[in-house]
Amino acid sequence: xxxxxxxxxxxxxxxxxxKGLILARQTGTVRAVDGVDLDIEAGRTLGLVGESxxxxxxxxxxxxxxxxxxEGSVVFDGTDVATxxxxxxxxxxxxxxxxxxxxxxxxxxxxxxETILTEPLRAHGxxxxxxxxxxxxxxxxxxxxxxxxxxxxxxxxxxxxxGIARAxxxxxxxxxxxxxxSALDVSIQAQVLNLLEDLQxxxxxxxxVIAHDLAVVRxxxxxxxxxxxxxxxxxxxxxxxYSTPMHPYTKALMSAVPVPDPRVEETxxxxxxxxxxxxxxxxxxxxxxxxxxxxxxxxxxxxxRPELVEVRPGHTVACHWVEEINSGQIRxxxxxxxxxxxLEGHS
Amino acid sequence: MTGAHDQPLLSVRDLSxxxxxxxxxxxxxxxxxxxxxxPGQHVALVGESxxxxxxxSLAVMGLLPDRGVExxxxxxxRGEDLLTKSPKExxxxxxxxxxxxxxxxxxxxxxxxxxGVQLTEVLLRHLQVSKAEARERAxxxxxxxxxxxxxxxxxxxxxxxxxxxxxxxxxxIALACEPKLLIADEPTTALDVTIQAQVLEVLKDLxxxxxxALLMITHDLGVVAGLCDDVNVMYSGRIxxxxxxxxxxxxxxxxxxxxxxxxxxxxxSPRGAPLTPIPGSPTQTLPWTSACAxxxxxxxxxxxxTERAPALEATGDRDLRCFNPLADADLTGAAR
Ligand SMILES: Nc1ncnc2c1ncn2[C@@H]1O[C@H](COP(=O)(O)OP(=O)(O)OP(=O)(O)O)[C@@H](O)[C@H]1O
Ligand SMILES: Nc1ncnc2c1ncn2[C@@H]1O[C@H](COP(=O)(O)OP(=O)(O)OP(=O)(O)O)[C@@H](O)[C@H]1O
Ligand code: SF4
Ligand SMILES: [Mg+2]
Ligand SMILES: [Mg+2]
Numbered sequence: 001x002x003x004x005x006x007x008x009x010x011x012x013x014x015x016x017x018x019k020g021l022i023l024a025r026q027t028g029t030v031r032a033v034d035g036v037d038l039d040i041e042a043g044r045t046l047g048l049v050g051e052s053x054x055x056x057x058x059x060x061x062x063x064x065x066x067x068x069x070x071e072g073s074v075v076f077d078g079t080d081v082a083t084x085x086x087x088x089x090x091x092x093x094x095x096x097x098x099x100x101x102x103x104x105x106x107x108x109x110x111x112x113x114e115t116i117l118t119e120p121l122r123a124h125g126x127x128x129x130x131x132x133x134x135x136x137x138x139x140x141x142x143x144x145x146x147x148x149x150x151x152x153x154x155x156x157x158x159x160x161x162x163g164i165a166r167a168x169x170x171x172x173x174x175x176x177x178x179x180x181x182s183a184l185d186v187s188i189q190a191q192v193l194n195l196l197e198d199l200q201x202x203x204x205x206x207x208x209v210i211a212h213d214l215a216v217v218r219x220x221x222x223x224x225x226x227x228x229x230x231x232x233x234x235x236x237x238x239x240x241x242y243s244t245p246m247h248p249y250t251k252a253l254m255s256a257v258p259v260p261d262p263r264v265e266e267t268x269x270x271x272x273x274x275x276x277x278x279x280x281x282x283x284x285x286x287x288x289x290x291x292x293x294x295x296x297x298x299x300x301x302x303x304x305r306p307e308l309v310e311v312r313p314g315h316t317v318a319c320h321w322v323e324e325i326n327s328g329q330i331r332x333x334x335x336x337x338x339x340x341x342x343l344e345g346h347s
Numbered sequence: 348m349t350g351a352h353d354q355p356l357l358s359v360r361d362l363s364x365x366x367x368x369x370x371x372x373x374x375x376x377x378x379x380x381x382x383x384x385x386p387g388q389h390v391a392l393v394g395e396s397x398x399x400x401x402x403x404s405l406a407v408m409g410l411l412p413d414r415g416v417e418x419x420x421x422x423x424x425r426g427e428d429l430l431t432k433s434p435k436e437x438x439x440x441x442x443x444x445x446x447x448x449x450x451x452x453x454x455x456x457x458x459x460x461x462x463g464v465q466l467t468e469v470l471l472r473h474l475q476v477s478k479a480e481a482r483e484r485a486x487x488x489x490x491x492x493x494x495x496x497x498x499x500x501x502x503x504x505x506x507x508x509x510x511x512x513x514x515x516x517x518x519x520i521a522l523a524c525e526p527k528l529l530i531a532d533e534p535t536t537a538l539d540v541t542i543q544a545q546v547l548e549v550l551k552d553l554x555x556x557x558x559x560a561l562l563m564i565t566h567d568l569g570v571v572a573g574l575c576d577d578v579n580v581m582y583s584g585r586i587x588x589x590x591x592x593x594x595x596x597x598x599x600x601x602x603x604x605x606x607x608x609x610x611x612x613x614x615x616s617p618r619g620a621p622l623t624p625i626p627g628s629p630t631q632t633l634p635w636t637s638a639c640a641x642x643x644x645x646x647x648x649x650x651x652x653t654e655r656a657p658a659l660e661a662t663g664d665r666d667l668r669c670f671n672p673l674a675d676a677d678l679t680g681a682a683r
Contacts, residue, residue: 051540051541158628185396185566185628186395186566186610187607189610190610190612190622190623190625191624193612212540214614215611215613215614218614219616219618219620222618238618239617239618253540254614256540256541256544258570259569259572260568260572260596260608260611261572261613262573262592262593264572270548272545273544273545274493274545276511277539
C-alpha cells in the first residue's frame with residue numbers, strides 16, 4: 001500500500017474558556033478536536049460527516065494551521081505541517097487550500113473576481129497574466145466576462161464556483177471543502193458537486209469534503225470518516241460504510257436521514273437517539289457516545305474510551321461492543337427520556 | 348379518508364400576496380395558489396428558498412403585516428373566509444383551531460418568560476381550566492414531546508434549552524389545545540439530522556393522537572416522502588404540480604419536480620450515480636405574466652413556454668402547470 005498523502009495522528013485542538021475581563025482566568029476547555037487520526041490517500045476524496053459542533057471545521061482548519069494545534073501531527077507528503085515555522089508553512093500552504101461554506105462571506109465584496117482569483121498568486125509571488133484568470137474561470141464553468149464583475153452580481157452557485165476557482169489558483173494538491181454546498185439551494189447543489197468531481201479528474205486533486213449531509217458525502221466521497229464530539233468513531237470505504245455501518249452512532253445517523261422516496265421511508269427502521277449532543281466543554285467520560293447510545297453496556301462504555309480498531313480490512317470502528325452489536329448478540333434497548341443522562345445542554 | 352367530510356378543512360383559493368405600498372411598484376410573492384387540506388390529512392408545500400412558502404402560510408394565519416401588503420383570493424376554513432375576519436377573531440382561532448410552528452423557535456418563544464408560563468398561558472387562554480390544572484397539563488405535554496424532567500424544564504427560560512428541545516416545546520404549545528390544523532414551516536430545518544428525526548417523530552405521533560391536519564412546509568423532499576399524503580410543489584410563487592405523494596415521487600411530471608428529484612443526492616443510491624443538476628438558478632422576480640417562470644432552466648421548453656404563462660390544469664391524476672410535462676410513465680414500471 002502507498003503512503004497516504006495526508007496523515008493525521010492524535011490531533012487535538014483545545015480552546016480555553018476564559019472568565020473575567022482583566023485577569024482572564026481559564027475556567028474550562030472546549031475539546032473541539034480531541035485525538036483524531038485520519039488517512040487520506042492521493043487522488044481520493046475523504047468525506048467527513050458529523051453533526052453541528054462535533055468539530056469538523058476545527059479539524060479541517062487545524063489541518064491547514066488556520067486553527068491552533070494543541071497536540072498531534074498533520075503529515076502532508078512526508079512533512080509535519082503542525083510544527084512548521086512561518087516561512088515553511090507559507091510555502092506549504094500552496095499545496096493545501098480551502099473552500100468555505102458561505103461563498104458570500106468568504107469573498108471580499110469590494111474586489112473584482114479577477115482580483116479575488118489572482119490574490120493568492122500575488123501573495124505567493126507567482127507571475128501570471130490574464131490568460132490564467134480566463135483559464136481558472138473556464139475550469140469552474142464561468143464565462144471570462146465574469147472577471148470584471150463583483151461577487152454580489154452572481155448567484156449563490158456561481159459565487160461558490162468563484163470560491164473554488166480561488167482555491168485551485170495555486171494548483172494545490174490537496175483541497176479541503178468545508179460544507180461546499182450546504183448554503184446552496186437544492187437544485188444547484190448538484191452543479192457544484194459535479195464541478196468538484198470534474199476538477200478532481202482533471203487536476204488530480206485530493207479532497208477532504210466536510211459535510212453534515214450524509215447523502216452529499218455518499219455522492220462525492222471514496223472514503224468516509226464519521227465524527228462525534230471531537231473524535232472519529234468510524235472510518236471506511238464509502239460503499240462499506242453506507243452498506244454496513246457498524247458504530248451505533250453511524251447506524252443512528254444514517255437511519256435518521258430522510259430519503260426522498262415514500263417506499264423507502266415506509267419500510268425503513270429508524271433508530272431514534274434520545275437527548276442532545278453533549279457539550280465539547282464537558283464531554284461524557286468513557287465512550288463519548290454513551291449518553292445517547294442505544295447499545296450502551298454496564299461495563300466499559302461509561303469509563304473507558306474506545307480506540308479506533310480495524311474490525312474488517314479498511315474499516316475502523318471505535319466501540320467496545322462492535323462485534324457483539326453487529327452479530328446481533330447485543331440488542332438495542334429502548335431509551336426513555338428519563339434514562340438519559342442529561343449533560344449540560346449546548347446552545 | 349375516514350368518516351364523511353363534505354368539505355375540506357382548509358381550502359385556499361387563488362391566493363395572491365403582493366408587497367409594496369400603494370402607488371408604488373408592487374411585487375407579487377405568491378400568486379394563484381390553491382390547495383385543499385381535508386380533516387386529518389397531511390399536506391406538503393415544497394419549494395426552494397424564496398418560492399413563497401412562508402408567505403403563503405402567513406397569509407393563511409393572518410400574520411402578514413397589515414401595511415404594504417395586498418392579499419387576494421380566499422382562505423376558507425370550514426367554509427368561512429379567514430381573509431374577512433377581524434384581527435380579534437383571527438387571534439381567537441390561532442392556537443385553538445389553527446396552530447403554527449416556525450423554523451426558528453427562538454423568534455417564537457419569549458426569551459424573558461419561562462417555558463412553563465408560555466405553555467400554561469396558551470392553555471388558560473383557550474381552555475376552561477384552573478391554573479393548577481394547566482400546570483399539570485403542561486408537565487404532561489412536555490413529557491409527551493420527549494423532554495426529560497419536564498417539571499424542571501418548565502421553570503427554565505428558552506435559552507437554557509437546546510434547539511431541538513425548544514422546537515419540541517413549540518410543538519407542545521402548538522398542539523396544547525388540540526387544534527384541527529397545524530401549519531409547520533420548516534420545523535426541523537435548523538436542526539441536526541438525529542434531532543430532526545426525534546422532532547419529526549414527536550410531530551407525527553402528536554398529530555396522529557390529536558387527529559390534527561398538517562400543512563408541512565419544507566424544502567426537503569425526504570421529509571415529505573415519509574410524512575405527507577399530498578404534495579404541492581411551488582416554484583416562483585405558484586404551485587406547479589400537485590398530486591399524491593406516491594405518484595409525485597414515482598412519476599414526477601413537472602420538469603421542475605423531475606429536475607429536483609434527479610438533482611438530490613440520495614443516501615441509498617450507489618456511489619457515482621450521476622446527479623443531473625437543474626441548470627441556472629431560481630429567479631427572484633416572478634415572470635409568470637408573459638412566460639413560464641421555469642422556462643429559462645427547463646429542458647422540456649417548447650415555444651409556448653416563453654410566449655405565455657401556463658395555467659394550473661387538472662390532467663388525469665394531478666394538477667400541472669406546464670405546456671410540455673414529462674412523460675406519464677407507467678407507474679408499475681417506474682418503481683426504482
Ligand atoms: N475559536 C473558538 N473558540 C472557542 N470554541 C470554539 C472555537 N471554534 C470552535 N469552537 C467550538 O468547538 C466546537 C466545534 O466547532 P466546529 O465549528 O469545528 O464544529 P462543526 O462540526 O464544524 O459544526 P458545524 O456543522 O455547525 O459547522 C464547537 O463547540 C464550537 O463552539
Ligand atoms: N415583508 C416582505 N416584504 C417584501 N417582500 C417579501 C416580504 N416577505 C417575503 N417577501 C418576498 O416574498 C418572496 C417569498 O418569500 P417566502 O419567505 O415566502 O419564501 P420561502 O419559500 O418561505 O423561502 P425560504 O425557503 O427561504 O423560507 C421572497 O422573494 C421574499 O423576498
Ligand atoms: S462503546 Fe458502548 S456506548 Fe460507545 S458506542 Fe459502543 S456500545 Fe455504545
Ligand atoms: Mg463547520
Ligand atoms: Mg420560508
